[in-house]
Each structure stands twice: as C-alpha cells, then as structure tokens.
Amino acid sequence: MENKPVLYTSLSPSLLNLYDVSNSIVVIIDVLRATSTIATALYNGARSVIPVDSVLRCIEIGRQIQGVTAGERDGRIAEGLEYGNSPFEYPREFVDGKTLVLTTTNGTRLLHMALDKGAKEIITGSFPNLSAVCDHLIEKKQNVILGCAAWKDRVNIEDTLFAGAVISRVRDHFLINCDSSHIAEAMYEKGKKDLFAFLKKSDASHYHRLMNFGLEKDIRYCLTADGANVLPIYKEGKLLVK
Amino acid sequence: MENKPVLYTSLSPSLLNLYDVSNSIVVIIDVLRATSTIATALYNGARSVIPVDSVLRCIEIGRQIQGVTAGERDGRIAEGLEYGNSPFEYPREFVDGKTLVLTTTNGTRLLHMALDKGAKEIITGSFPNLSAVCDHLIEKKQNVILGCAAWKDRVNIEDTLFAGAVISRVRDHFLINCDSSHIAEAMYEKGKKDLFAFLKKSDASHYHRLMNFGLEKDIRYCLTADGANVLPIYKEGKLLVK
Numbered sequence: 001m002e003n004k005p006v007l008y009t010s011l012s013p014s015l016l017n018l019y020d021v022s023n024s025i026v027v028i029i030d031v032l033r034a035t036s037t038i039a040t041a042l043y044n045g046a047r048s049v050i051p052v053d054s055v056l057r058c059i060e061i062g063r064q065i066q067g068v069t070a071g072e073r074d075g076r077i078a079e080g081l082e083y084g085n086s087p088f089e090y091p092r093e094f095v096d097g098k099t100l101v102l103t104t105t106n107g108t109r110l111l112h113m114a115l116d117k118g119a120k121e122i123i124t125g126s127f128p129n130l131s132a133v134c135d136h137l138i139e140k141k142q143n144v145i146l147g148c149a150a151w152k153d154r155v156n157i158e159d160t161l162f163a164g165a166v167i168s169r170v171r172d173h174f175l176i177n178c179d180s181s182h183i184a185e186a187m188y189e190k191g192k193k194d195l196f197a198f199l200k201k202s203d204a205s206h207y208h209r210l211m212n213f214g215l216e217k218d219i220r221y222c223l224t225a226d227g228a229n230v231l232p233i234y235k236e237g238k239l240l241v242k
Numbered sequence: 243m244e245n246k247p248v249l250y251t252s253l254s255p256s257l258l259n260l261y262d263v264s265n266s267i268v269v270i271i272d273v274l275r276a277t278s279t280i281a282t283a284l285y286n287g288a289r290s291v292i293p294v295d296s297v298l299r300c301i302e303i304g305r306q307i308q309g310v311t312a313g314e315r316d317g318r319i320a321e322g323l324e325y326g327n328s329p330f331e332y333p334r335e336f337v338d339g340k341t342l343v344l345t346t347t348n349g350t351r352l353l354h355m356a357l358d359k360g361a362k363e364i365i366t367g368s369f370p371n372l373s374a375v376c377d378h379l380i381e382k383k384q385n386v387i388l389g390c391a392a393w394k395d396r397v398n399i400e401d402t403l404f405a406g407a408v409i410s411r412v413r414d415h416f417l418i419n420c421d422s423s424h425i426a427e428a429m430y431e432k433g434k435k436d437l438f439a440f441l442k443k444s445d446a447s448h449y450h451r452l453m454n455f456g457l458e459k460d461i462r463y464c465l466t467a468d469g470a471n472v473l474p475i476y477k478e479g480k481l482l483v484k
Contacts, residue, residue, distance in 0.1 A: 011253065012256075012257060014254075014256050014257055014260075015254060015256055015257075015396070018256075018394075018396055151421075152260075153257065153260055154257070154260055154420070154421065154422065155253055155257070155421055155422045155425065156421045157421045157424060157425060160421075160425060176445070177445075177447055178396070178447070179393075179396065179398045179399045179444075179446055179447055179448075180396065180397045182399060182444045182445055182446065183399060186444060187428060190428055190432055202425075203418070203419075203424050204421055204424065205419055205420070205421050206421075
C-alpha cells in the first residue's frame with residue numbers, strides 16, 4: 001500500500017485535541033463568515049489579515065499599525081470595532097493595501113488553539129477559496145486536519161459541508177480512517193447540488209441567524225466556490241497570501 | 243407556538259458539557275455494541291445490567307453479587323472478565339434471571355458522565371430497542387439529549403445514525419434547533435434503506451474493526467430495529483426494564 005498522508009476532520013474545536021495537531025497542516029474552517037471574509041479581503045488586495053482573539057486586542061493592534069479593525073460577536077459587528085464580518089465590506093476599492101485586524105466568535109479562536117498546539121502549518125479554508133485549499137493540500141503531501149470552527153463548540157452544518165467538499169476532491173491523495181470525514185463527505189454529497197437550499201432545508205442554526213439579519217447575499221456568496229481563490233497562510237501572527 | 247421540549251444531539255462525550263444535562267433525559271447510544279447488548283440481555287430476562295467504568299470494578303462487583311462479568315476493551319473481551327460485548331452471548335437460556343456487570347470502552351463511560359452531570363433520567367438506546375426509546379421520549383414530554391458514545395471521543399457513524407433514526411420518528415414532538423441533530427437525521431435518511439451497506443460504503447471505522455473480528459452477524463443485528471424492544475432505565479446503579 002502506498003504511504004499516503006492521513007486526513008482527519010475535527011467537527012468542533014472541542015474535538016481538536018483528539019488529533020495530532022503538531023504533525024499536521026490545520027485548515028481553519030469558518031464558512032459563515034470569518035474564513036470566507038479572510039479569503040475575500042486577501043483576494044481583493046489586503047496586505048494581510050491579523051486574527052486576534054479579543055475585541056480589546058483588536059482595537060489595540062488596530063491603533064498600533066493603523067489597521068482596519070473588524071469583527072463580530074454573535075453574528076453582529078462587535079462594539080468598538082469599525083467593520084464587521086461580511087465579505088462584502090471588503091471590496092478592492094476599500095481593502096487594497098490595507099491590513100485587517102479581525103476577531104470573530106469561533107474562527108479566530110480555533111486558529112489560536114491550533115497555534116498553541118503547535119500546528120505544522122495553518123491555512124484558512126472556505127468555499128470562496130476551495131480550489132486553492134485543495135491544490136495546496138494535494139501538493140504538500142502532509143497530514144491534514146480539517147478544523148471546523150463550529151458555533152461555540154457546537155457542530156455546525158456549513159463547516160461540515162466545506163470539510164466534505166475538500167474531502168471529495170482530495171480523497172485519493174490521503175488515507176482517511178475517520179468517521180467525521182465520512183460524515184462530512186456524505187453530507188456534502190447530499191447537499192452539493194444546491195448548498196443554499198440544503199442549508200435551508202436542513203434547518204441550519206446559523207442560516208437562520210444570518211437570514212434574520214438580512215444576510216442572504218452573504219450566505220449565498222459564502223457557499224459559492226472559488227470567488228476569491230487565494231490561499232491564506234498563517235505566518236508570524238498574520239494571514240498572508242501564499 | 244406550542245411549548246415543546248427541546249432535543250439536542252451530542253455527537254461525542256467531549257461535547258456533552260455543551261448541553262443542559264441536568265434538565266434532560268439523556269439517551270446513551272453505543273450501537274456497536276454496548277447498548278444493543280444491554281437491550282438484548284434485559285429483553286432476554288436479565289434482572290438488571292450494572293454498568294461499571296473499569297474492569298477491576300467489574301470483577302469486584304461481579305464477585306460481590308455473583309453476577310456475570312462482561313465487557314470489552316478495544317472491541318475484545320477484557321482480560322479477567324467472563325463474557326464479552328456481543329448480544330449473541332446473552333440468549334434467554336443463559337441470561338434469564340441473572341445480573342450482568344458490564345464495562346465497555348465508550349458507552350459505560352458516557353453513562354457515568356451523564357450521571358455525574360446530574361441527568362434527570364438516563365436510558366439506553368440502540369436499534370434493537372428503537373421503538374421503545376421513541377415511545378418513551380414522546381410520552382415523557384421532557385427535554386432530551388441524544389448522547390452518542392462515539393469511539394474514544396471521536397464521532398462515529400453508527401451512533402450518529404441511531405440518533406437520526408430517533409429524530410426522524412420524534413421530530414414533531416420537539417423543538418430541534420441543533421445542527422448535530424440535523425446532520426444525524428440527514429445521515430439516517432441517506433442510509434436508512436440499508437444501514438449495513440451504508441456503514442460499509444461510508445467506510446465506518448468500527449465496521450472494519452468488527453468485521454476484522456468476524457462479527458458481521460453482530461453488526462447486522464445491531465442495525466436492525468426492535469429485535470429486543472425494551473426500555474432500559476438507570477436506577478440506583480442499575481439498568482432495569484421500565
């Protein structure tokens with residue numbers, strides 16, 4: 001048997017410690033909306049995105065480096081920050097050449113967990129940069145953990161679907177002995193024809209949360225492949241385009 | 243809107259603390275094979291099943307009450323115990339009138355977690371007693387947590403499928419704002435026509451583990467509804483038929 005690298009899916013930050021983080025590339029997945037927004041800002045020319053784990057730290061660093069402070073708590077712009085967590089807030093006209101300092105409920109928290117556990121490499125994944133993520137994983141030939149940011153540690157459908165989308169494209173290059181991965185792939189196969197309709201039909205919690213804020217456009221964008229096809233890699237405190 | 247009780251699914255013991263255990267009926271789910279075996283032993287006349295969390299304690303209690311010591315570690319009979327974790331070891335001719343002292347890798351551990359967190363009621367669920375579980379939950383009109391025992395905290399497909407089977411039958415009686423539950427139901431809908439074939443096709447880890455031990459018959463039995471349709475309830479250290 002060929003000596004392929006292994007791939008695991010962690011469906012919630014609470015499960016991350018079950019996997020060998022220090023020997024893996026960790027893909028941070030926060031589809032609605034942190035990692036979609038990160039890909040979009042970088043695609044549109046942002047110099048970098050600095051993920052921070054608290055609003056206070058976001059304000060502090062934003063001041064130091066004259067960056068754009070952005071982030072949400074419970075799906076809304078956090079008090080004290082200038083911008084929110086919608087990819088549509090970061091068109092090229094606005095974000096080109098700027099540095100974003102971003103804090104979100106789940107995604108940035110998971111990224112710091114992976115960092116603390118000594119991940120070999122940290123990248124961020126979302127449908128807008130699906131192909132870039134898959135190409136990178138296939139090329140690197142390293143062990144992979146698909147890390148779903150979930151919602152306050154509760155498993156969510158949209159991050160699971162993205163993990164499934166990645167698996168469906170990279171499965172031949174990895175050894176996958178992981179039921180969470182098989183569940184993710186089965187969910188993706190079930191929903192892939194129309195992910196928006198599938199989220200709605202599945203009664204996904206975060207779908208409802210964002211629809212209640214009038215954010216259907218955000219959801220649709222965040223479920224569409226390759227609209228911002230860059231690969232954000234974490235280096236020395238910043239997410240940069242590879 | 244009607245004031246329905248809520249239902250959540252905890253896909254791994256590591257996630258149980260996210261839910262309000264002390265205000266809920268917790269259904270312990272360990273399809274392959276602990277909870278299937280518990281239902282079967284009680285259905286076949288066992289006086290009770292005493293779930294214990296270690297092999298030593300199993301031997302100790304077995305001696306004290308002259309019970310049958312049973313259990314597995316990593317899918318095989320644990321050293322020092324008399325019997326294993328297969329439902330076929332407990333036909334009526336053998337188990338009628340006896341008390342089983344049982345320890346398993348995942349199921350009994352989760353049961354003790356739910357107990358420590360003050361669950362309102364603890365019952366065990368498996369396909370062999372699917373209808374008894376669903377009827378009970380509908381009748382009680384209380385909040386429910388479907389607790390998957392998983393495999394060493396890693397989410398597994400078979401427990402997820404059973405949670406989905408319960409949800410597909412009780413969904414109209416509960417408020418279900420829980421993506422894990424929606425994922426479980428979607429998986430069950432995808433697999434329900436032939437659960438054995440689905441486990442195989444999904445490349446489920448525990449399917450392979452048991453097939454390697456020659457236990458196809460066990461798997462098929464554990465995926466079949468209502469073969470031992472009793473309701474095991476935990477009371478003062480013992481699982482008893484309601």
